[in-house]
Amino acid sequence: xxxxxxxxxxxxxxxxxxxxxxxxxxxxxxxxxxxxxxxxxxxxxxxxxxxxxxxxxxxxxxxxxxxxxxxxxxxxxxxxxxxxxxxxxxxxxxxxxxxxxxxxxxxxxxxxxxxxxxxxxxxxxxxxxxxxxxxxxxxxxxxxxxxxxxxxxxxxxxxxxxxxxxxxxxxxxxxxxxxxxxxxxxxxxxxxxxxxxxxxxxxxxxxxxxxxxxxxxxxxxxxxxxxxxxxxxxxxxxxxxxxxxxxxxxxxxxxxxxxxxxxxxxxxxxxxxxxxxxxxxxxxxxxxxxxxxxxxxxxxxxxxxxxxxxxxxxxxxxxxxxxxxxxxxxxxxxxxxxxxxxxxxxxxxxxxxxxxxxxxxxxxxxxxxxxxxxxxxxxxxxxxxxxxxxxxxxxxxxxxxxxxxxxxxxxxxxxxxxxxxxxxxxxxxxxxxxxxxxxxxxxxxxxxxxxxxxxxxxxxxxxxxxxxxxxxxxxxxxxxxxxxxxxxxxxxxxxxxxxxxxxxxxxxxxxxxxxxxxxxxxxxxxxxxxxxxxxxxxxxxxxxxxxxxxxxxxxxxxxxxxxxxxxxxxxxxxxxxxxxxxxxxxx
Amino acid sequence: xxxxxxxxxxxxxxxxxxxxxxxxxxxxxxxxxxxxxxxxxxxxxxxxxxxxxxxxxxxxxxxxxxxxxxxxxxxxxxxxxxxxxxxxxxxxxxxxxxxxxxxxxxxxxxxxxxxxxxxxxxxxxxxxxxxxxxxxxxxxxxxxxxxxxxxxxxxxxxxxxxxxxxxxxxxxxxxxxxxxxxxxxxxxxxxxxxxxxxxxxxxxxxxxxxxxxxxxxxxxxxxxxxxxxxxxxxxxxxxxxxxxxxxxxxxxxxxxxxxxxxxxxxxxxxxxxxxxxxxxxxxxxxxxxxxxxxxxxxxxxxxxxxxxxxxxxxxxxxxxxxxxxxxxxxxxxxxxxxxxxxxxx
Numbered sequence: 001x002x003x004x005x006x007x008x009x010x011x012x013x014x015x016x017x018x019x020x021x022x023x024x025x026x027x028x029x030x031x032x033x034x035x036x037x038x039x040x041x042x043x044x045x046x047x048x049x050x051x052x053x054x055x056x057x058x059x060x061x062x063x064x065x066x067x068x069x070x071x072x073x074x075x076x077x078x079x080x081x082x083x084x085x086x087x088x089x090x091x092x093x094x095x096x097x098x099x100x101x102x103x104x105x106x107x108x109x110x111x112x113x114x115x116x117x118x119x120x121x122x123x124x125x126x127x128x129x130x131x132x133x134x135x136x137x138x139x140x141x142x143x144x145x146x147x148x149x150x151x152x153x154x155x156x157x158x159x160x161x162x163x164x165x166x167x168x169x170x171x172x173x174x175x176x177x178x179x180x181x182x183x184x185x186x187x188x189x190x191x192x193x194x195x196x197x198x199x200x201x202x203x204x205x206x207x208x209x210x211x212x213x214x215x216x217x218x219x220x221x222x223x224x225x226x227x228x229x230x231x232x233x234x235x236x237x238x239x240x241x242x243x244x245x246x247x248x249x250x251x252x253x254x255x256x257x258x259x260x261x262x263x264x265x266x267x268x269x270x271x272x273x274x275x276x277x278x279x280x281x282x283x284x285x286x287x288x289x290x291x292x293x294x295x296x297x298x299x300x301x302x303x304x305x306x307x308x309x310x311x312x313x314x315x316x317x318x319x320x321x322x323x324x325x326x327x328x329x330x331x332x333x334x335x336x337x338x339x340x341x342x343x344x345x346x347x348x349x350x351x352x353x354x355x356x357x358x359x360x361x362x363x364x365x366x367x368x369x370x371x372x373x374x375x376x377x378x379x380x381x382x383x384x385x386x387x388x389x390x391x392x393x394x395x396x397x398x399x400x401x402x403x404x405x406x407x408x409x410x411x412x413x414x415x416x417x418x419x420x421x422x423x424x425x426x427x428x429x430x431x432x433x434x435x436x437x438x439x440x441x442x443x444x445x446x447x448x449x450x451x452x453x454x455x456x457x458x459x460x461x462x463x464x465x466x467x468x469x470x471x472x473x474x475x476x477x478x479x480x481x482x483x484x485x486x487x488x489x490x491x492x493x494x495x496x497x498x499x500x501x502x503x504x505x506x507x508x509x510x511x512x513x514x515x516x517x518x519x520x521x522x523x524x525x526x527x528x529x530x531x532x533x534x535x536x537x538x539x540x541x542x543x544x545x546x547x548x549x550x551x552x553x554x555x556x557x558x559x560x561x562x563x564x565x566x567x568x569x570x571x572x573x574x575x576x577x578x579x580x581x582x583x584x585x586x587x
Numbered sequence: 588x589x590x591x592x593x594x595x596x597x598x599x600x601x602x603x604x605x606x607x608x609x610x611x612x613x614x615x616x617x618x619x620x621x622x623x624x625x626x627x628x629x630x631x632x633x634x635x636x637x638x639x640x641x642x643x644x645x646x647x648x649x650x651x652x653x654x655x656x657x658x659x660x661x662x663x664x665x666x667x668x669x670x671x672x673x674x675x676x677x678x679x680x681x682x683x684x685x686x687x688x689x690x691x692x693x694x695x696x697x698x699x700x701x702x703x704x705x706x707x708x709x710x711x712x713x714x715x716x717x718x719x720x721x722x723x724x725x726x727x728x729x730x731x732x733x734x735x736x737x738x739x740x741x742x743x744x745x746x747x748x749x750x751x752x753x754x755x756x757x758x759x760x761x762x763x764x765x766x767x768x769x770x771x772x773x774x775x776x777x778x779x780x781x782x783x784x785x786x787x788x789x790x791x792x793x794x795x796x797x798x799x800x801x802x803x804x805x806x807x808x809x810x811x812x813x814x815x816x817x818x819x820x821x822x823x824x825x826x827x828x829x830x831x832x833x834x835x836x837x838x839x840x841x842x843x844x845x846x847x848x849x850x851x852x853x854x855x856x857x858x859x860x861x862x863x864x865x866x867x868x869x870x871x872x873x874x875x876x877x878x879x880x881x882x883x884x885x886x887x888x889x890x891x892x893x894x895x896x897x898x899x900x901x902x903x904x905x906x907x908x909x910x911x912x913x914x915x916x917x918x919x920x921x922x923x924x925x926x927x928x929x930x931x932x
Contacts, residue, residue, distance in 0.1 A: 055738050102919050112741065113624070113874045114918050120867065121911035128904045241745050248742045289757070292750025296728045299743050303735040 008166065015162035019155035029154045033226060035259075035266045036161035040168045040219040042247045042258035044212030047172055049244065050252030052184045052208035054104070055112040057240045058119035062213040064126055064235030065092040066220025071138040071230045072131065081144050081225050085218075092217030093210050100209040104202065119237050126232040137231030144225045151225075161222055168215050169255050171451045175211060178450025178459065179443045184208045186437050189426035192388055195408035196418055197502060198441035207447055216243075249298055251305030253428065260307050268294065317480040318432050324457075324464040327442045330415055330503045332535030333399060335365035339506060339537050340385075345394035347380055347561075354380040356561035358394070362506070367528060367538045369552035369569075371545075373581055377561040378541045379421055382508050386418050387411040399505070413441055415505035419495035419512060421541075425483040431494055432479040436466040438501030469497040474523060489515030493524065500531075507531065509540040513547045525551050549573070557581070594779045596896045602785045602854075604892020605792040606847045610869025611876060611884040612799065613840040618873075619816035620836035622737050623729055626744040628869065629862030630751035631717060631844025636852035637755070637859065638845075639713040640764035642696075645703045649758030650716055651689075651696050654723075658689035661723035668731065685723065692716055706769055710849050714842060721841025722834040729837075730830055748863070755859035763861075768853030788850045795843070796885065808835060868895070868910065875917045887917075 019029045041059050048054050069091045070084040103114040126132045144151045144160060151157050175181045183204040186194035191201045224230050233239075242265065250261020272287035302309055333339060340362040347355040355377045362368055370378050383389035385396060387408035396403040403411055417438065425434045439462045445455035470476045473493050478486060483494060492512055499507055512528075513521050521544070528538055528551060542548040548555070549569040557565040557578050565575040572578055610628055617625040634650055641648035662685035669677070692715050699712060728747050732740055770783030803809040815822040815832040823829055847865075848857065872891045876884030891910060898909040 049738065055741070102915055106918060110874060110918070112738075113870055114914065116867070117871055117874070117911045117914040121908045124905065124907040124911075128908070245742055245745060248738065252738070286753060286757070288749045289753035290750075292746040292748070292753065295746030295749070296743050299735070299739055299746070300728075300731045303732065303739045 019158040038262035044215035045247035048212040058115040060239035062216035063220035066217030067224040096213030139229035180447035193424035251307030257307030324460040372558035417499035417502040417504035418508040421510040438498035600893030600896035604889035608888035611872040629866030632848040633862035635845030635848030636857040640766040643766040717845035725837040763856035
């Protein structure tokens, strides 16, 4: 048995034994209970804010949904508190789906302030409706009981709460380490990049929101049966702000950071309330002054939160099982068959015509180069082909499917993978974790299977595939390094490995050789030739003429958004129009 | 509901809306220039109101001492950040701005406060006491975090809000205050009696907005601020100090907040923590207006004010619910129209 297998057991024993430690004042047990409840909410914020990048002030409202659901059901219908738990979680999840449908499409600060607004209005709703007992709230909530044992004592309840914290932490860690969780983590590298590998980004955001809301409702349920009465105050905006603050102070991107933040904020708050009146001797809100000042100073000292200072946070090495069954592979179209046909493609940005009546075709199994001076419309063309941007007119046919109007994930599903001109990797993930995002569409496991750890066989397959692609591009030794610690040229190669994980029919590479050294370019060219031998079709934008002339079977030259010339590298090289576009006319 | 009531409600709404509009403008300004969501805006409203009320009652406002303390803290923070490249001239300017200015304000207040020199002098003095706190706060709390994410800046703003709220209680006490208005006269428009104070509020709001427009459109500092808002790095490359832009933005926010407080304290009792909810409504307006457009935010603020006065007439318990829920259809419309989700940062 290793430490990793033993720690949940050790933690469980701690949950059961700690409150009975001889000489431990009951004040600290109570404090521990509050820390536990806050921790669960803050763990939800790790997924939502720290990992998913969605700031929410409204978590206290979801706490309220959980607490009021169980309060109303147990007091009015006499249901057992254990039976109201699923109801409390479900009510909160449904509320999160509804609120999320409205607010989650907003970005950045709009969203943050949007959550602020609905949090205020929910607070006043709780405080003004008879159903919620208005400002007085609901009292007489029964305690939890086990086999007739009523869990009224704070020490007993400590164990209940901290087993809950343990479950929340485990579920969240499992989620983040699963296919669905990877989709949430990928949001940080750019929604566009994630979508280009089939990640349904709105769904990933909703998942993070619902997960955080369900955890908050769980905390609310625990809170209701600890306090045995509820009123609107702990579910207002100030509480919501405090939970966010806990997560950020602790280190919003890490689960232990959430526990640390909840603990520190609760303890410091209590100590200040206790100590300051003794020190200063007068009444006043001195604790909020000192607390606010400490908060600002802490952030100035460590904007990433405290946890990264305590533990050196780095991606954990991922053990790959090479014996995992290979994933099903796509059947490539026969060499020479028509693959892609672009006709009359148009895209304008305001008055600028980026792509103008562009026509070209690709046949299966060829390497085609898309070249042209800067600003010719090459990257825009890539964006139009991959659903990142929509054309103003024209048609794109790929293996009998029209691509116009399809969004990025649907196009990825058809077997078109791409790399980006400006590298888009998730900075907080290791190389192999970034690469495995490319295989997103080749797995099926949903969030529930991830949380319950029923996805391990499939995950092993996905990681084995990612490892295989890393070997292929020559970066196997770097698999566990943080993605952004690599040189820029190598990061581009990581993007190629990620694209290969999709098992693509057509590979679109945007300046893959930029930033590579001479022998790395030679290796890249050899890799692309090997891929062509396996039936993959490649379209690449490249400015390194030696590289592209030696590699491509055919070139398409663009200038001012239209096709200037097309043909083998030899004919294109001699084309007077091409020479003029690149070098200017003699006269 | 007869036309007179409607007219009264609209008038109420416009007056409140004018205040929200001012706050919305300064929130948009601070956010655009510094990326700080300025939660402590509400405290400036309360400080302005209560400082003015204290002066109006012939008392020495406690906030003067806070001004001196914050000035000293700002001086220390600036020395720490800049001591390597501090020329004698810059040092003199720093000391004058952070130590001499509060000292002068302190002396002036001590002389003038017992004399009760009249509403205009009192208002000016209150502005002088409260406004410099904003750039001091910027130096102490936000400038060291200039490179941090919007989320971290936001949490720092929460910290400042908490501290300022606590300090407000210390210096002004838990009791609410009211003060003499700028004008006791009123204007009769048919059945409607418009109090002079309301006219002052609307008039000053419009004047301030025109002034801001002129500032942004025609002065070099205004243009520098706009440049910083559009592209921080680009502004730095052409020699605009982003720290200086931040200070100007905060100063404007401080002036606007304090003035809003001075304007409302004759109409309603203000407590040390009244500002927060007023500030939140300014936020709502700023968000409805798009957090980027000044005229949009101002119009939205008028809408919020009118909606608030009508909902307090019809369903006063649900006033806040209605006002804050009003944001949701607007957000929905915006997201359906724009609908592009991009990453933070």
